[in-house]
Amino acid sequence: MQREKRNGVWRMLLCGSKRRKMSQSMIATSLLCVLISVAIAVCAIGYFTFQLVVGEKGKARVDVLQQISDSNSVNRTNMVKAMDALYEDFYDDLTAPKSEKSSCAIQMLLEQTDRQFKRIGMDMTIDILMNDRRMFSTDPDENNLKSLKNTYWYIKHYSGETDTSWNLRFWDVDDISTYGLAYGKTVYAQDGKVVGMIVLTSRYEALFRTFQKLVSDGVKVYILDRNGIIISHTNPNRVGNWAFDMKTFQEEYGRNTYKIIQRSKQKILIANYHDASSGWTFVEEQNMDELLRDGLKTVRNCLTIVLLGCIVAASIAYWRGRRITQVLSDFTDEIGDMSVEKLSELPVKDEYEETYVLSTTFNGMIHRIEELIDDIRIREQEKQRTEYDFLQAQINPHFLNNTLLSVKSLIAMHQQERAYRMMNELVELLHIPATPEIQFVPLEEELHLMRSYMSIMNCRTEKDTVLICEVPEKMYGIYVPRMIVQPIIGNAFFHGFAEMEEGCEIRLRAGLRGNALYIEVTDNGEGIAPKRLEQVQSGNYRSGRLHHGIGLRNVRKRLQIIYGGRSDVTVRSEFGKYTTVTITMDHYRSIPKREQGGEINEDHSS
16 A cells, blocks of 8 residues: 555656646747737737828828818908909999999999909909899809809898808819809998898819819818808718808817717718818818728738748747757656656756756655655554554453463362363463564464354353354465454453353354455344444444453554555444444455565555
């Protein structure tokens, strides 16, 4: 049993549970490093690319809108100044009562002003719409003037809802050259009544060519006036429509900045620029997917380079690590192939400091383990011998003392014949070696000793107890610890037959159950009371008689020292009828002659 414990501990120290090889761990570590590096690279590159593309793109779009606003500022300023001059020149005629003379004056002044505009290089169209249904225009196409009357922003002037307005006018939606920026101003009479409006339209193609380029890039651009009315849009059908409450627009999107929003499952970058002088807000909407396409391509290229670099670095690290750990792998293989039954030194590996220390330390450990194993073996044998000697020594003095006292009493009572028989049986028993060393005897001899012991006990107790032996002769040669049955038979006399004068009978059986040898002793005595039987079976009992100081505990301890395992003593009894005590010797085997005396051989242990 002790040797198997040592072997189990040694296997646990050397081998342990099945583990991965160091090279496998290095591969896993290298792959883990690659994955971590790639993950970090993806996060870093993705984050910074997103910030760069979105941030820089957003700022750039605001700058573009500012440039569009600036490029339109000169034209808008000229238009405002021209409008002021027109308003002053035409005011008297426009506010005069309706007459043929006033109409002619307005038409003549209009033609004169048109010639002046062309002379100074200002390509502008002047339209005058009176509330009394008179219309004047420098544009020969009257349809354009009529279409102007159908616009929402004209109605706002007609009703006096607004004083000035800016809007995009177009004569042909598909032809950008027909687009024009219109500036309207309401004409009020002296009493504050609206009499008409003047519309000044400038063919400013540069602004809208910029829009056209943005549209070709998939961008939506529009201009809002201070009231949130769309005065210019890359989609002409939106012009003149109300789009935002400008206070809400400023709170949600800010001013002169950009913001990313979610719209129809798409991310949209909205940039805006507010021109304080005109009150216009230039707005651009761009799809983020299109915006980030180039950025994602850059990210992909960067990640490819990072991944290749990580793979190369991991391969180099593995190759270098493999060379270093090969020595340790060889060292581990040599230890793993070493038999636990025969430990041997390893050759000292001095290529690296670590392997040199490991090999020398391992060899020193081997020497120390062997010394400890020898020391443990010696100490264990001494401990078992000492304990067994103590148990065995409890039997002989106790038994001899009681027997000699009985002989002395018989002689004093002049019962020489009984005393003579008792002395003869005692002499027979004394053929047993007197030393307390552990010894084994054949079962046949143990039965002979028990017969002699029973003869002595019959003389002492004046009982005629009968021993019935039901042991097959083929088992007579089996070796058992000497006097192992004696305490059981003694208990039968002292307890089972204490109140019986005749008819006492002890039945002894023996047999094999698997790899266990059992000896069963049954007496027909008074049995054991249930409460007392429970105490005896659990081992929690104390004898009330001086001559019962050893008994079952002694037998149990001896069995555990010799055999271990499930070796034990069990008791079955029915009060008033019988008691059966079974001795079980686990992992039993026959004992060669060389082991019949002296030390306990380790092969009998579990």
